[in-house]
Amino acid sequence: MAKQLVVAKPLTVTASRFALVSIFSGALFILLLSILHLLQPEFDPTWRFISEYALGNFGWMMHVAFGLLAVAQISVAITIFPHIRTVTGYIGLVILGISAIGVIIAGIFVTDPISMSPDDATFNGRMHSIGAMLDYTPVAALLISLSLSRLDAWRPIKNRLLTSAVISIIAMLVFILQIPQDGQFGPEVLAGLFGRILILADIAWLIIVGIHAAKLGASNRS
Numbered sequence: 001m002a003k004q005l006v007v008a009k010p011l012t013v014t015a016s017r018f019a020l021v022s023i024f025s026g027a028l029f030i031l032l033l034s035i036l037h038l039l040q041p042e043f044d045p046t047w048r049f050i051s052e053y054a055l056g057n058f059g060w061m062m063h064v065a066f067g068l069l070a071v072a073q074i075s076v077a078i079t080i081f082p083h084i085r086t087v088t089g090y091i092g093l094v095i096l097g098i099s100a101i102g103v104i105i106a107g108i109f110v111t112d113p114i115s116m117s118p119d120d121a122t123f124n125g126r127m128h129s130i131g132a133m134l135d136y137t138p139v140a141a142l143l144i145s146l147s148l149s150r151l152d153a154w155r156p157i158k159n160r161l162l163t164s165a166v167i168s169i170i171a172m173l174v175f176i177l178q179i180p181q182d183g184q185f186g187p188e189v190l191a192g193l194f195g196r197i198l199i200l201a202d203i204a205w206l207i208i209v210g211i212h213a214a215k216l217g218a219s220n221r222s
Helices: 013-039 050-055 059-083 087-108 123-133 137-148 155-178 191-221
Strands: none
Touching (some): 013 059, 013 191, 059 087, 087 123, 087 137, 137 191
């Protein structure tokens, strides 16, 4: 017997507004990151982390980008909170909130150059690394997607939700496998490339959720 879908509560006007905030924040993050690739070509995107853009002449743009990412994460959490009905979903929300805190920490503290030995890491560099390690958006995306997929309102985009979440999980695992055990990075280590794929997958999921939530809010008001 097929599982019966759960009827979702209508999204409030406030939740709908946060959905729009998540969409624009995610889109602006991608825009700023794209511009930084053009303005600072000295950071080879195949092995240099996006965090290192904060070390260049346009470092303020990377700080803003991190802020936008955190805003997108928090906005999505607020938007979908009324539609979370399972323990899995609540765990996902907590992880998403922790991820946003991690992104804020990573945005405040400037990373050390990737060429620097871990033994020589500065306070700012260590704090940035701690913030980055708190970001488990892919795990949150999968848990939340599984929860939302039970609702009638989210059923139309179930495949998009789960596919984008799984892609994000795979990108995270591949990225982790790229990290050298000795901490020595170089052109032969493609951590920068897969890190960018990971962040784009995360943003894609956030925007997919935001767009659908905004549509739900609009249909409820019509």
